[in-house]
Amino acid sequence: MKIVNPFKILTRYLTWLAALWLVVAPALAAEAPVPVDGGARNSIESLEHTKLENGKIIFKIGLHQPLQNPPIGFAINNPPRIVLDFPDTANTLGKNTYDVGDTELRNLNIVQSGTRTRLVVNVARMSEYETKVDGNKVLLIISHPEAVKVSPGAPxxxxxxxxxxxxxxxxxxxxxxxxxxxxxxxxxxxxxxxxxxxxxxxxxxxxxxxxxxxxxxxxxxxxxxxxxxxxxxxxxxxxxxxxxxxxxxxxxxxxxxxxxxxxxxxxxxxxxxxxxxKLVPSAKAGYSGEKLSLAFQNQDVRAILQVF
CATH class of the missing domain: 2.60.40.3470 (Immunoglobulin-like)
Structure with a gap:
Protein backbone atom coordinates (compact mmCIF):
# COMPACT_ATOMS: atom_id res chain seq x y z
CA MET A 1 0.00 0.00 0.00
CA LYS A 2 1.39 3.41 -1.10
CA ILE A 3 1.38 6.09 1.58
CA VAL A 4 0.79 9.66 0.32
CA ASN A 5 2.71 12.35 2.14
CA PRO A 6 0.24 15.25 2.75
CA PHE A 7 3.04 17.75 3.26
CA LYS A 8 4.38 16.94 -0.19
CA ILE A 9 0.95 17.61 -1.76
CA LEU A 10 0.63 20.91 0.14
CA THR A 11 4.05 21.97 -1.01
CA ARG A 12 3.18 21.29 -4.66
CA TYR A 13 -0.09 23.22 -4.27
CA LEU A 14 1.59 26.26 -2.75
CA THR A 15 4.27 26.17 -5.44
CA TRP A 16 1.54 26.18 -8.12
CA LEU A 17 -0.23 29.14 -6.49
CA ALA A 18 3.01 31.09 -6.31
CA ALA A 19 3.70 30.49 -9.99
CA LEU A 20 0.17 31.56 -10.89
CA TRP A 21 0.54 34.74 -8.85
CA LEU A 22 3.75 35.63 -10.65
CA VAL A 23 1.83 35.49 -13.93
CA VAL A 24 -1.36 37.28 -12.79
CA ALA A 25 0.08 39.94 -10.48
CA PRO A 26 1.75 42.10 -13.16
CA ALA A 27 -1.46 42.20 -15.17
CA LEU A 28 -3.50 43.24 -12.14
CA ALA A 29 -0.95 45.87 -11.22
CA ALA A 30 -1.09 47.32 -14.74
CA GLU A 31 -4.88 47.61 -14.62
CA ALA A 32 -5.17 48.99 -11.10
CA PRO A 33 -4.74 52.79 -10.86
CA VAL A 34 -1.74 53.73 -8.80
CA PRO A 35 -1.88 56.88 -6.68
CA VAL A 36 0.30 59.50 -8.34
CA ASP A 37 0.33 62.31 -5.79
CA GLY A 38 -1.13 62.64 -2.33
CA GLY A 39 -3.41 59.65 -2.85
CA ALA A 40 -4.97 60.92 -6.10
CA ARG A 41 -5.27 58.26 -8.78
CA ASN A 42 -4.97 60.67 -11.69
CA SER A 43 -2.98 63.81 -12.44
CA ILE A 44 -2.83 66.77 -14.78
CA GLU A 45 0.52 66.41 -16.54
CA SER A 46 0.38 68.92 -19.40
CA LEU A 47 -1.48 72.04 -20.43
CA GLU A 48 -1.31 73.88 -23.74
CA HIS A 49 -3.57 76.08 -25.84
CA THR A 50 -4.20 77.00 -29.45
CA LYS A 51 -6.03 80.02 -30.83
CA LEU A 52 -8.03 79.43 -34.00
CA GLU A 53 -8.77 81.89 -36.79
CA ASN A 54 -12.42 82.14 -35.77
CA GLY A 55 -11.38 83.48 -32.37
CA LYS A 56 -11.92 80.29 -30.41
CA ILE A 57 -9.28 79.10 -27.95
CA ILE A 58 -8.74 75.38 -27.36
CA PHE A 59 -7.02 74.19 -24.20
CA LYS A 60 -5.59 70.67 -24.18
CA ILE A 61 -5.37 69.31 -20.65
CA GLY A 62 -3.21 66.18 -20.58
CA LEU A 63 -4.01 63.59 -17.90
CA HIS A 64 -2.13 60.57 -16.60
CA GLN A 65 -5.20 58.43 -17.28
CA PRO A 66 -8.11 59.10 -19.68
CA LEU A 67 -11.49 60.12 -18.30
CA GLN A 68 -14.72 58.31 -19.08
CA ASN A 69 -16.72 61.57 -19.16
CA PRO A 70 -15.84 65.27 -19.39
CA PRO A 71 -15.22 66.97 -16.04
CA ILE A 72 -18.05 68.85 -14.39
CA GLY A 73 -17.84 72.56 -15.06
CA PHE A 74 -19.77 75.74 -14.48
CA ALA A 75 -19.57 79.42 -15.35
CA ILE A 76 -19.63 82.43 -13.05
CA ASN A 77 -21.07 85.67 -14.35
CA ASN A 78 -19.56 88.17 -11.92
CA PRO A 79 -16.60 88.05 -11.95
CA PRO A 80 -16.52 86.13 -15.26
CA ARG A 81 -14.93 82.73 -14.74
CA ILE A 82 -15.07 79.24 -16.25
CA VAL A 83 -14.42 76.46 -13.76
CA LEU A 84 -13.65 72.76 -14.29
CA ASP A 85 -13.37 70.27 -11.43
CA PHE A 86 -11.14 67.18 -11.60
CA PRO A 87 -11.87 64.88 -8.64
CA ASP A 88 -9.24 62.36 -7.51
CA THR A 89 -6.70 64.28 -9.59
CA ALA A 90 -3.43 65.93 -8.63
CA ASN A 91 -1.69 68.90 -10.20
CA THR A 92 1.77 67.75 -11.33
CA LEU A 93 2.43 70.69 -13.66
CA GLY A 94 4.79 72.26 -11.16
CA LYS A 95 2.94 75.58 -11.28
CA ASN A 96 -0.41 77.02 -10.26
CA THR A 97 -0.79 79.65 -12.99
CA TYR A 98 -0.83 79.31 -16.76
CA ASP A 99 -0.53 82.58 -18.70
CA VAL A 100 -2.44 82.83 -21.97
CA GLY A 101 -1.27 86.23 -23.17
CA ASP A 102 -4.65 87.23 -24.60
CA THR A 103 -6.30 90.51 -23.64
CA GLU A 104 -9.73 88.89 -23.38
CA LEU A 105 -8.61 85.63 -21.80
CA ARG A 106 -6.05 86.38 -19.16
CA ASN A 107 -4.82 83.21 -17.48
CA LEU A 108 -5.68 79.95 -15.80
CA ASN A 109 -5.34 79.00 -12.16
CA ILE A 110 -4.74 75.35 -11.31
CA VAL A 111 -5.57 74.84 -7.65
CA GLN A 112 -5.27 71.50 -5.84
CA SER A 113 -7.06 70.84 -2.59
CA GLY A 114 -6.49 67.36 -1.20
CA THR A 115 -7.10 64.93 -4.05
CA ARG A 116 -9.17 67.39 -6.06
CA THR A 117 -7.89 69.89 -8.62
CA ARG A 118 -9.88 72.87 -9.89
CA LEU A 119 -9.04 74.70 -13.10
CA VAL A 120 -10.25 78.31 -13.19
CA VAL A 121 -10.19 80.27 -16.45
CA ASN A 122 -10.13 84.04 -15.91
CA VAL A 123 -11.86 85.76 -18.80
CA ALA A 124 -12.56 89.45 -19.36
CA ARG A 125 -16.24 88.82 -20.11
CA MET A 126 -18.69 85.96 -20.24
CA SER A 127 -17.76 83.38 -22.88
CA GLU A 128 -19.33 80.21 -24.20
CA TYR A 129 -17.47 76.96 -23.65
CA GLU A 130 -17.68 73.20 -24.16
CA THR A 131 -15.62 70.23 -23.01
CA LYS A 132 -14.68 67.02 -24.80
CA VAL A 133 -12.59 63.95 -23.99
CA ASP A 134 -9.95 63.02 -26.56
CA GLY A 135 -7.94 60.04 -25.36
CA ASN A 136 -6.04 61.04 -22.25
CA LYS A 137 -6.71 64.72 -22.96
CA VAL A 138 -9.63 66.97 -22.05
CA LEU A 139 -10.41 69.67 -24.59
CA LEU A 140 -11.79 72.93 -23.27
CA ILE A 141 -13.11 75.02 -26.18
CA ILE A 142 -13.84 78.65 -25.40
CA SER A 143 -15.48 81.02 -27.86
CA HIS A 144 -13.59 84.27 -28.13
CA PRO A 145 -15.53 87.00 -26.30
CA GLU A 146 -15.57 89.19 -29.42
CA ALA A 147 -17.37 86.40 -31.29
CA VAL A 148 -20.07 86.12 -28.63
CA LYS A 149 -22.52 88.95 -29.24
CA VAL A 150 -24.92 89.36 -26.36
CA SER A 151 -27.55 92.05 -26.64
CA PRO A 152 -28.97 93.69 -23.51
CA GLY A 153 -31.51 91.40 -21.91
CA ALA A 154 -30.30 88.40 -23.89
CA PRO A 155 -30.40 85.16 -21.90
CA LYS A 278 -23.14 110.05 -11.15
CA LEU A 279 -26.45 111.28 -9.70
CA VAL A 280 -25.50 114.88 -8.88
CA PRO A 281 -23.27 116.96 -11.17
CA SER A 282 -19.94 117.71 -9.60
CA ALA A 283 -19.48 121.19 -8.20
CA LYS A 284 -16.15 121.33 -9.96
CA ALA A 285 -17.72 120.72 -13.32
CA GLY A 286 -18.28 124.09 -14.94
CA TYR A 287 -18.55 125.73 -18.30
CA SER A 288 -15.47 124.89 -20.33
CA GLY A 289 -16.08 127.16 -23.35
CA GLU A 290 -15.37 130.80 -23.92
CA LYS A 291 -16.75 133.05 -21.21
CA LEU A 292 -19.60 135.32 -22.16
CA SER A 293 -20.60 138.51 -20.33
CA LEU A 294 -23.93 140.16 -20.82
CA ALA A 295 -24.90 143.58 -19.63
CA PHE A 296 -28.67 143.75 -19.65
CA GLN A 297 -29.76 147.14 -20.82
CA ASN A 298 -32.60 148.52 -22.75
CA GLN A 299 -31.67 146.78 -25.98
CA ASP A 300 -33.48 145.14 -28.84
CA VAL A 301 -34.38 141.52 -28.02
CA ARG A 302 -33.35 140.28 -31.47
CA ALA A 303 -29.89 141.78 -31.06
CA ILE A 304 -29.44 140.10 -27.70
CA LEU A 305 -30.48 136.68 -29.05
CA GLN A 306 -27.88 136.98 -31.81
CA VAL A 307 -25.20 136.93 -29.12
CA PHE A 308 -26.10 133.33 -28.30
Missing part, protein backbone atom coordinates in the same frame (compact mmCIF):
# COMPACT_ATOMS: atom_id res chain seq x y z
CA UNK A 156 -27.25 83.74 -20.37
CA UNK A 157 -27.05 80.00 -21.00
CA UNK A 158 -25.63 77.56 -18.46
CA UNK A 159 -26.38 74.28 -20.27
CA UNK A 160 -28.05 73.48 -23.54
CA UNK A 161 -31.02 71.10 -23.37
CA UNK A 162 -30.30 67.71 -24.86
CA UNK A 163 -32.38 67.29 -28.00
CA UNK A 164 -34.26 64.08 -28.54
CA UNK A 165 -34.17 63.17 -24.87
CA UNK A 166 -37.73 62.24 -23.83
CA UNK A 167 -37.06 62.21 -20.12
CA UNK A 168 -37.68 65.54 -18.44
CA UNK A 169 -35.50 66.99 -15.73
CA UNK A 170 -37.07 68.21 -12.54
CA UNK A 171 -36.54 70.95 -9.98
CA UNK A 172 -36.51 69.13 -6.67
CA UNK A 173 -36.20 72.05 -4.30
CA UNK A 174 -36.13 75.85 -4.38
CA UNK A 175 -34.62 77.53 -1.33
CA UNK A 176 -33.85 81.11 -0.34
CA UNK A 177 -31.13 82.26 2.05
CA UNK A 178 -29.44 85.45 3.18
CA UNK A 179 -25.74 85.55 2.37
CA UNK A 180 -22.99 86.65 4.73
CA UNK A 181 -22.75 90.02 2.94
CA UNK A 182 -26.47 90.72 2.93
CA UNK A 183 -27.10 89.32 -0.56
CA UNK A 184 -30.14 87.26 -1.43
CA UNK A 185 -29.30 83.71 -2.50
CA UNK A 186 -31.64 81.41 -4.42
CA UNK A 187 -30.56 77.75 -4.46
CA UNK A 188 -32.20 75.30 -6.86
CA UNK A 189 -31.61 71.55 -6.61
CA UNK A 190 -31.72 69.90 -10.06
CA UNK A 191 -32.23 66.26 -10.95
CA UNK A 192 -29.78 66.56 -13.85
CA UNK A 193 -26.74 68.90 -14.08
CA UNK A 194 -27.33 69.17 -17.85
CA UNK A 195 -30.67 70.93 -17.46
CA UNK A 196 -30.92 73.82 -19.94
CA UNK A 197 -31.01 77.14 -18.10
CA UNK A 198 -31.55 80.65 -19.49
CA UNK A 199 -31.32 83.73 -17.27
CA UNK A 200 -32.05 87.35 -18.20
CA UNK A 201 -33.18 90.70 -16.82
CA UNK A 202 -36.80 91.68 -17.41
CA UNK A 203 -37.57 95.05 -15.87
CA UNK A 204 -37.13 94.83 -12.11
CA UNK A 205 -37.25 91.05 -12.31
CA UNK A 206 -34.63 88.43 -12.97
CA UNK A 207 -36.19 85.63 -15.03
CA UNK A 208 -34.75 82.11 -15.07
CA UNK A 209 -36.13 79.51 -17.50
CA UNK A 210 -35.41 75.79 -17.02
CA UNK A 211 -35.91 74.02 -20.38
CA UNK A 212 -37.77 70.72 -20.66
CA UNK A 213 -38.24 70.56 -16.90
CA UNK A 214 -40.95 69.80 -14.40
CA UNK A 215 -41.56 71.16 -10.94
CA UNK A 216 -42.34 69.19 -7.82
CA UNK A 217 -45.88 70.13 -6.85
CA UNK A 218 -45.08 71.63 -3.45
CA UNK A 219 -42.35 73.78 -5.03
CA UNK A 220 -44.78 75.62 -7.34
CA UNK A 221 -45.17 78.61 -5.10
CA UNK A 222 -44.42 82.26 -4.40
CA UNK A 223 -41.93 82.98 -1.63
CA UNK A 224 -42.22 86.30 0.19
CA UNK A 225 -38.69 86.96 1.43
CA UNK A 226 -38.92 90.63 2.43
CA UNK A 227 -38.13 89.80 6.07
CA UNK A 228 -34.66 88.51 5.12
CA UNK A 229 -33.50 92.10 4.57
CA UNK A 230 -31.99 91.58 1.12
CA UNK A 231 -32.76 93.30 -2.21
CA UNK A 232 -34.95 90.31 -3.13
CA UNK A 233 -38.67 90.74 -2.43
CA UNK A 234 -40.29 87.65 -3.91
CA UNK A 235 -39.28 84.42 -5.65
CA UNK A 236 -42.02 82.85 -7.75
CA UNK A 237 -41.58 79.46 -9.43
CA UNK A 238 -44.19 77.96 -11.73
CA UNK A 239 -44.68 75.65 -14.70
CA UNK A 240 -44.96 77.26 -18.13
CA UNK A 241 -45.65 74.80 -20.92
CA UNK A 242 -42.79 72.32 -21.12
CA UNK A 243 -40.54 74.54 -19.04
CA UNK A 244 -40.29 75.90 -15.52
CA UNK A 245 -39.95 79.65 -14.99
CA UNK A 246 -38.61 81.42 -11.94
CA UNK A 247 -39.20 85.14 -11.47
CA UNK A 248 -37.09 86.93 -8.86
CA UNK A 249 -38.34 90.42 -7.98
CA UNK A 250 -35.90 92.82 -6.32
CA UNK A 251 -35.97 96.46 -5.26
CA UNK A 252 -33.49 99.29 -5.61
CA UNK A 253 -30.20 99.04 -7.46
CA UNK A 254 -28.88 95.49 -7.63
CA UNK A 255 -26.69 93.13 -9.61
CA UNK A 256 -26.61 89.36 -9.83
CA UNK A 257 -24.14 86.54 -10.27
CA UNK A 258 -25.24 83.05 -11.23
CA UNK A 259 -23.32 79.80 -11.35
CA UNK A 260 -23.88 76.06 -11.36
CA UNK A 261 -22.06 73.45 -9.28
CA UNK A 262 -23.04 69.95 -10.38
CA UNK A 263 -26.76 69.59 -9.53
CA UNK A 264 -27.11 72.93 -7.76
CA UNK A 265 -27.93 76.18 -9.54
CA UNK A 266 -27.30 79.31 -7.46
CA UNK A 267 -28.25 82.94 -8.02
CA UNK A 268 -26.86 85.70 -5.79
CA UNK A 269 -28.44 89.17 -5.86
CA UNK A 270 -26.68 91.93 -3.99
CA UNK A 271 -27.34 95.62 -3.45
CA UNK A 272 -25.36 98.14 -5.47
CA UNK A 273 -24.38 101.39 -3.79
CA UNK A 274 -25.27 104.41 -5.91
CA UNK A 275 -22.38 106.66 -6.89
CA UNK A 276 -23.35 110.20 -5.83
CA UNK A 277 -21.02 111.65 -8.46
Missing amino acids: QRFAEPKLGEPKKQSLRNVDFRRGSNGEGRVVVDLSDPNTGIDIRNLGNNLVVDFSNATLVRDQERRLDVVDFGTPVQTVETFTQGNNVRMSIESKGLWEYSAYQADRQFIVDIKKVQADPN
